[in-house]
Amino acid sequence: MAPLSFILTHAWLIPAIPLLSFLLVGLVLRNVSQRLAGAFGTLAVATSAGLSWLLAWDFLHLVPHGQPLPSLVPWSLEWLHFQDNFAIHIGTLLDPISVMLLVVVTTVSTLVHIYSTGYMHGEPGYARYFAFLNLFTFSMLGLVLAPNLVQMYVCWELVGASSFFLIGFYFEKPSAVSASKKAFIVTRFADLGFLLGILVIGFYAFQIYGGMKPELLNGQQPLDFAFLTRPDVLASLAGLDVHFLGVGVLTLSAVLIYTGGAGKSAMFPLHIWLPDAMEGPTPVSALIHAATMVVAGVYLVARCFPIFATSGEALTVVMCIGAFTSLFAAVIGCTQDDIKRVLAFSTLSQLGYMMFALGVASFAHPLGYSASMFHLFTHAFFKALLFLGAGSVIHAVHSNDIWHMGGLRKHMPFTHGLFLIATLAIAGIYPLAGFFSKDEILAAALHSGHTVVFGVGLLVAGMTAFYMFRIYFVTFWGEPKSEHAHHAHESPWIMLAPMAFLGVLSAVAGFIPIPEWVQLPGAPVEHEGIDLAVAIPSTILALCGIGLAWLLYGGSRERVDALVLKLGGFYTAARNKFYFDELYLFVTHSVIFRFVAQPIAWFDRNIVDGAVNLSGWFTRTAGLLLGKLQTGQVQTYASWLVSGAIAVVVVLWGVLKSGGN
Amino acid sequence: MLASAIPTLIFYLLAAISLTLAWSVVTGRRILRAAVSLMGVLGASAGLYLLLDSPFLAGVQVLVYVGGIVVLLVFAVMLTRTTELLEDHPTRLRQIVGSAVATGFFLLSYFMMTSDVFASRTLSALPKNDVAAIGRALLDTGEHGYALPFEVVSLLLLAAMIGGIVIARKPTALAKSEVPHG
């Protein structure tokens, strides 16, 4: 292996630069100049992006072509020292998926920063926006580079917090406030599972670790991914005869960790926060709720994949939930009118795709692992582009409702072209990026013998094409349906340039040989190229979806209305997102609030606060009474003095007398 | 028989006078009358000194205490123009507290004194030459001498005199301008 270059040993610079920029922008520049703050934040992230590309280049040339890429921790620092053989480090883990995600995050983040300088122009809180974007970028990079579960958990919470800040960016809007709270509470609830998972696996891993011979430890720590994913460690963990509710330790911790990932990646039934998160500024949706943060859950499962694979049952859970979410979200996506919400459900659906791709993978059939990461990579680009395009449209039309748009093809030719590229990419049309990654996923599902999942995948592929082209036709074709749509103008070049860059990436990302680079350690897979048995039906289904969309939405609304009438109740249910928000509201309000929270609140208000108030009252009254002694009257003081002196003499006399006797 | 009875009689007489006058000092509503009573108490004390075979101290008591200090106090009364004012009686609470503390003190000392420590003491021998002995003791620099305290007390008197003048004089215009009020 070639010696490590500067950037490989100093990978911490990549997250450190956005962090410094966050502090500088948030604390200093914000009060100096809004424009300067935006420019500085953008420049900082661009620097990180440059370093990431450099790092990726050096990383790919570490080993001769054709050999599997290494996984190494070139820099780490002891952070928490609990005892001699248990310490938590912070460090930078470099392996194919972390380097890939590093590049994706910094690139998309840079483009979104540039786009935002145009999109957010003149908004109040412009500098605050960039400060939080920088904070998010730092947290996400720290998460990606985490070499152990604890650093990942810390950064995991940090991305959750910055997501909260950014969803609630328009905090004067009640809907934005409640959306940010919803996102934070739901993901935080899921993170509780993650934390429990860390504790469970950390406890048992530490036991195994402590029982190991020092030469087997390899300088690792119990919570390091490198330790937790070692075959011998996993074998010992799986062999433990400890059960909770009939579930083994390994499966239990894997499922708990997956809960955290499912919360962040908005898997069913924790998906409810993502559509509401669209209350944030559109570039934020592009960066956080499409390209980067929501894939953290997928990344987490990929990072811990050997744990899931050894457990087997946990992987089945991942697969089922992924496939169901994918289908469920696609159905809802066909019925929504808010352009950003359609994209949000599309994101859900694609995340489900990635999850079930991981779920169908195993050490025997590792293709799903590579395919999932490949889809993560391509999806980041075309979904970010879709959101930025939607943002551009919203910027021009001042509405999120697709039925207020229409005919924008003529007014916004560049946006239209780029949006079309992204739509074709997500629909899986050759030769755009989505085709390749989707093809890989479907091939993985088929070849690992999960036929049902393969069928669901095919169906979802067709539905994706349908609902994406539905919003495409309604937005860009037909007649303008509102005053604003008539007078829409093309967005400024500072917004179009990042979109163009993403457009290029969406078009060519499929030719980047990610599956060759990203392979499950210890289970190399020959890149099979395009599997025609999969590619042909999926392309046909996608074309059918597009055709159906054209048929229904290319012209007037009459055909749609007729269809809606025929579908009746099912349509209404899907349009209302199958009433999951209402269900959660019922559970939280009518059950948890009334029977759990209210009694606890009563107890807190009356018993706990009562005790506190009582002690406060006692102290205050005692103080008042003691304060009365402080009359300022010399004679009162003299009385006390003499009384005290008398008392002292009496006591002394008594003591001396009894001592004398 | 009678020779030993007369001092006893005088003692009780002086004791009665001083206690009565002391009571009027602390309770009298007219401050000037209280000052005169104080003068009487101090004079009775001079008599007590004589009974204790200390004629020099009796003279000092009359000269300094009665003649100096009480006159000074009377001046204070005059200068603060409270002569004609009837002083209000102290509040009930203050009376109760004051008498409780004073009674407590008295009872404490009474029990201490009537316990066996002092009971059986008799008079020691008479000093040979009162004035000369005190004078020697005050100026002696030896083992039982008081030369240093004597000098310290003289300094104290000087300081008190200057201090009294500085505190009591009317603030001049200059001093007022120099010292900001407040």
Added chain:
Amino acid sequence: MAEFLAGCTPTLTHWLILTSALFSIGLYGMLTRRNAVGVLMSLELCLNAAAVNFVLFNRYLAPTAQGGAERLDGAVMTIFVIAVAAAEVVVGMAIFVAMYAERRTVDVTRLDALKD
């Protein structure tokens, strides 16, 4: 009569009871008087009682040197007490005069600046 009186010859205890009674009366005045000059007078009562005590103890308890000079520490102390009392009255009087000039009163119950 004379015999009765001879039987009542004051001992040290009688003297001490007298002085502590005087002291207690002074104490009472100190704690109850409203006029500052009255407080000072009560203080003089206490000082005087203490001064008498010095002479008293000197007279009854001082060791008489065998063939040496008489010890007169108590008497000397009384002189010091009188001197200190004089100094105290001077300063006290000056303070009262200044206080009167400032506040037009020498009522100690109305002076409560210590409270602040």
